[in-house]
Amino acid sequence: MLINCKGxxxxxxxxxxxxxxxxTPDSFFDGGKYRDEAQLLNQAEKxxxxxxxxxxxGAYSSKPNAEFVSEEEEVKRVVPVVELILKHFPEALxxxxxxRAKVAEACINSGAAIINDIAAGLLDDAMLQTVGRLKVPYIMMHMQGNPxxxxxxxxxxxxVQEMLFYFSERIAAARSHGIEDIIIDPGFGFAKTLSQNYEVLNKLELFQMIKLPLLSGVSxxxxxxxxxxxxxxxxxxxTTALNTISLMKGAKILRVHDVKEAVEAVTIYEKMISQP
Structure with a gap:
């Protein structure tokens, strides 16, 4: 399971x-917390x-009923952050x-390495073509509708059956545009009730049949x-409990607000599975 990030x-x-x-000023957990360069750099360094x-x-909150942000505003928010972090931490991925394809392209041209799309290309007809041309890894998430x-x-x-069909169709579309490195995200909290989220978590190992890396974002x-x-x-x-369950059911990336705790969960999981 190799992905190519900037070589x-x-x-x-x-x-x-x-x-x-x-x-963003309105994310559900840390909205508005990192407003200036010092705060952004301190958090990236941490x-x-x-x-x-x-x-x-992220520069556009995807929480339920999130406020609409224009494409121009999203670019204005995110590109300077990409440039700032890479100026101080050039090895960061x-x-x-x-x-949005235009946001994706602007950020990749500024040094970013991966595109993480909550809509799997369904909210911008140019997204898959753009990612294929840029030759970068692509995270596609399951969602219905928009935020x-x-x-x-x-x-x-x-x-779960409908999600597997969704990913089959979106992966085929991505491949047709030359996207090679694909990661799937079941989209916990997106177009799913509380009970549906736990049904997906309970059956998360079934997504391994797709034979692509799985990202779990429950943070x-x-x-x-x-x-x-x-x-x-x-x-x-x-969060740590659900991250651990995700690892045991095959997740290869944990998307989290709290890195230290997630790294510890991975370390413990890796130690466990290394035993005879």
Missing amino acids: RLINLSAPKVMGILNC MLADGTDFIDI LSIDTF QTMVKLTQYDDI RKSMIYKLLGNTPQEALNG
Whole structure:
């Protein structure tokens, strides 16, 4: 399970950690927390010191009913952050959380390495063609609708079967545009009820039949804090529990707000499976 990031081959046979760095004012957990260069650099430095393998930068909140952000505003928010981090940490591998082709291209041209698309190319007809031309790894997530409508689109006859069909179709579309390195993300919290999220988690090993690396993004999400009756700020323990379950069911990348704790979960998991 190798992906090519700017000429560096990253082996996903051993699980990796992707730290989240939001430069949005309205993300559900850390919105507005990193507003200036010093805060952004301090957080990037902390994640790198804690052992993150990738930093995922987002400039458009994808939480339910998120406020619309124009393409121009998204570029204005995210490209300077990419340039800032790579100026100070040139070896960092940056992933860009966007569903827009123009944003993706601007960020890759500024030095980013991966595109992380919540819509798997369905919200921008140019996305797959652009990623194929840029020859970068592509994370495709399962979602119905968009961040403004997804909470109403939770009707499934068999959610896992329908997700597997979705990925089969989107992977074929990506391959037709020359995208070679593909990672799949089941999209916890996107167009799924609380119970549906746990059904997908319970059957997560079934996604291994796709034979592509699997990313799990459960960090501090409502499937944790609504179940436990607390808040995103109190959901770290639940996040670690779900990250560990994800690893045991085949996840190869954990996308998280808290890198240190996720790296520890990976270390413990790797030690366990190395035993005779």
